[in-house]
Amino acid sequence: MAIRDTGAEQLIKDTAKRIFFAEGKLNATTQDIADAAGVTRTLVNYYFRSKDVLFRQVFDESMHDMGNRMDEVIQSTLPFKKKIERFIEVFYTQLATYPYQESFMIAEINSNGFSFQKKDRPNVLAAFLKEIQTEMEKDAVKKMKPMNFLLNLFALMAYPLLTRPLFKIIFELDDLQYTKLLNERKKMIVDILFN
Amino acid sequence: MAIRDTGAEQLIKDTAKRIFFAEGKLNATTQDIADAAGVTRTLVNYYFRSKDVLFRQVFDESMHDMGNRMDEVIQSTLPFKKKIERFIEVFYTQLATYPYQESFMIAEINSNGFSFQKKDRPNVLAAFLKEIQTEMEKDAVKKMKPMNFLLNLFALMAYPLLTRPLFKIIFELDDLQYTKLLNERKKMIVDILFN
């Protein structure tokens, strides 16, 4: 009965994440993943019965991880502005190792819909929206729907990463220059969001 | 020698655009497109030798259209702020009919790279960046790298559209409510960008 954990299952998942999120190969086949993991494709089917199951599992876990990482910051006792700065930092760190994660998530949701178990963490978001509201009343940030404040935060952080290959060409920048531009944004985003 | 234009070629392209950009079926097959257009798949191969050619043609044309629409606004004689407002309006109109266009472009660039003929319109962007710079010196907008101003503009416009299915669920909004939220953003984006 005991599982003999050889690490293969985790290896396959990690490899899949690397291919999807780090290498941006959004349409990788199971063979691609098996090859990259150094196992046979049959083994992928042994652990995950089908391609869909593997994809969904990778998707769900990543979604969950991301949620946890952010909740942790949101629920911390830091003062609001520090909290946002920390939030940006966490987001950028994650995207440094997995630059295509957002892309993958968005594409996946667009094509295969989205089933999300939001029964857990029921009021984390609500509490944070309320905290934002409070800051607005203190005139610390521009008055708007708190949801829009959050959308703005994510937009300013994520969009330049999502569109990196596009804007690299539009602006005629090399990788290093674009990375520099991105890093300058961390401070700028805070400046924009706060009065 | 004369082409007997039956409209089939254009029909196929338009249908492809509809499926990709309006319905968000990013991984549609040539069969899907043929079916939706009411023609046989063979005909798709008659006009466009391969799937890749069709995809690229749709991609290039859309990219070009979008570029033109935006250049038109950028090169207009409107005062700067009006120009930005008009820009947002144009962008929103386009995304109302083709909500998934950005998604498609990004995914396409991520997986298949990007060859862009930027020999045309060589200085449109440069001129606009300069105009932004001038506005910064007049203190009309926050001081930053003009490129970042542009990135912010696009981010604030596009991101909430890209992630619509995701944030609909996160915020627990229905379609109508989300659309309302989006529309409120038009004015807000201007408020954020300008002093």
Add this chain to the structure above:
DNA sequence: ATTTTGTTTGACTAATTTGTCAGACAAAGA
């Protein structure tokens, strides 16, 4: 009317990718 030429299709082939299954292999238990 007949030929020509561009358009469209059905049937076929090829390529790619996924899924299954019997059996090999190796670690643990008897």
Add this chain to the structure above:
DNA sequence: TCTTTGTCTGACAAATTAGTCAAACAAAAT
């Protein structure tokens, strides 16, 4: 040692998708 059981593989079958080709069709030209 022998058996059991979980892990892994190679060979095969199935499904999906893309591409080709000869021939049917229809509009124009002769």
